[in-house]
Amino acid sequence: MITEESLQIREARGEAKSHTFSAPAVRARGLFKRYKDGTEANRGIDLDVQPGELISILGPNGAGKTTFLRQVTTELRPTSGSVEIFGVDAIAEPQRAKGMMGITPQEAGLFDSLTVQEHFELFARLKDLSRADARAEAAEVISALDLSAERMKRVGTLSGGQRRRILIGLALLGRPPLLVLDEPTTGLDPSSRRAVWGVIRRAVTDGAAVILSTHYIEEAERLGDRIGIIAQGRLIAFGTLDELLGRLERSYRLSYRDRLDPFGNFCMCYFASFSDARAHAAREQLSEYSIARASLEDVYFTLTGECFAEGETKG
Amino acid sequence: MKRLTDIICVFRIQLMSMRAEAGPFFLAALVFPTAMYLFTRAVSGTEAAPDQNRLRFLAGSIVFSLSLTSISWLGYLLLENRFTGRLKLFATMPLAPSSYILGILLFAFAQAALGTTALILIGRTFGVRMRPSILMLGSVVMLTVLCLCGLGAIIAARARSFTQGSILTDALGAGLVLLAPIYYTPETMPHSLRAVSQLLPTAFAARAVQTTLAGGHQIGGEMMALGFMAIVSLTLGFRLTKWRED
Secondary structure (H helix, E strand, O other): OOOHHHHHHHHHHHHHHHOOOOOOOEEEEEEEEEOOOOOEEEEEEEEEEOOOOEEEEEOOOOOOHHHHHHHHOOOEOOOEEEEEEOOEEOOOOHHHHHOOEEEEOOOOOOOOOOEHHHHHHHHHHHOOOOHHHHHHHHHHHHHHOOOHHHOOOEHHHOOHHHHHHHHHHHHHOOOOOEEEEEOOOOOOOHHHHHHHHHHHHHHHHOOOEEEEEOOOHHHHHHHOOEEEEEEOOEEEEEEOHHHHHOOOOOOEEEEEEOOOOOOOOEEEEEEOOHHHHHHHHHHOOOOOEEEEEOOHHHHHHHHHOOOOOHHHHOO | OHHHHHHHHHHHHHHHHOHHHHHHHHHHHHHHHHHHHHHHHHHOOHHHOOHHHHHHHHHHHHHHHHHHHHHHHHHHHHHHHHHOOHHHHHHOOOOOHHHHHHHHHHHHHHHHHHHHHHHHHHHHHOOOOOOOOHHHHHHHHHHHHHHHHHHHHHHHHHOOOHHHHHHHHHHHHHHHHHOOOOOOOHHHOOHHHHHHHHOOHHHHHHHHHHHHHOOOOOOHHHHHHHHHHHHHHHHHHHHHOOOOEO
16 A cells, blocks of 8 residues: 555655755754753754755764754754755654655664564565565665675674664665764774765765764765764854865965974964965974875864864774 | 554564573563462462362462563563663654554563463363453453553653663562462451552452453453553553653
């Protein structure tokens, strides 16, 4: 039986494939979240995500990224503001909105005594796929996420990274037109991370919209068509990588070792041009230094005043 | 159609996840209640125990089994779903909260049907004479399960930690049976406990199960009391379950 809800999901999927969109995948307006203890986690976030577009969300810990994503996925009710998913009011009709989403939360539990395949098949049924389609989708996702060897294993015997990939796979089931992934690759080894990037990129190529929060600056840079930076509950920057780099008045970075602290960390200064940076190095008689074009990390540092830890800059 | 598929999926997920825990389930649903039946029969004078007493002990053991599986066991599953993030996983799916609840209840009914049938067969093996009406017994068991599941759901929703919740569900699962006049008559209880103990859901359930096993039909009062308690506890339990955070 085809319900109105499943028709809408099919329409959204169809629109995503044919690129004939009637509404943005996500339209958030004035999202404001104040918790009971008075903490303001989001302070008026406006964001549009178009079908076929991947948005990376960056921000320090506690900046409000997860709060924002949880409001989009209907898990958390905003204090004020609105969220629409393909034109559906996600606050008033969470089930309908979720029917068009694939969600990977930052933390969620799996069933230890179910096998990988059983997870995919059963949860595919919850996404309204027929038994045959559920089996086919499960096989496809298992292969795409490089989990074929683990297919018949009970989830309780798998590593943290493998369990994380299952959570990502569950979001992909049913090819939803919108994917909301909260730090999907945290805890994955480099090769698994690249496999996941490939799967996400393929979904975007197929027309899906993706919102992805990440701690890895390389991930945001490589995957994101547009990048949003959230700090202290506000979306303080949003645009393509070039647009964000264009916000820096001084786009050359001089990194050097302080002569008075030779074993300390590298110091950084920003200059408007390469020659200004080199002149500064000569004037200060620096012997160990490098000059480079500014990167997303520099934009992030300039806007938030926070540095990424070494492990977080590389994907 | 989608709703039915969802309910069956939740049921199947819970059922399949029990594969590794079949041993403890049989302990709770069959071994402990059977042991209680044999123990109470022995204490009351074994072979001399009249049929009426044997029926009471069997009814008590059936209610004991329902209490352990519906409050302790199911409460534990609900706590596990909540504290290990499985509830969150369900919440990421286009699944109505009511479908999740019905799937869980279906699982509880399946457990109850298995435990009750097995205990009746064990009772027959031990020579308990009974003439149960399947329909009436099924209705009593269903209402009892609904009522006790609601209590398990309240604890699972309100517990501050997994440990606190599991201690409470264990204590309530056994306590509701031991405090109710199930294995003994109300007259043998202390005065202060008599009135309260007769109002416990397990007391109504035991009376209704015993009457039904004896082939009687006079259980309207018990059914109404169980029905009322089921509505209150289930409504409260599942309203407290946080599907979406405010």
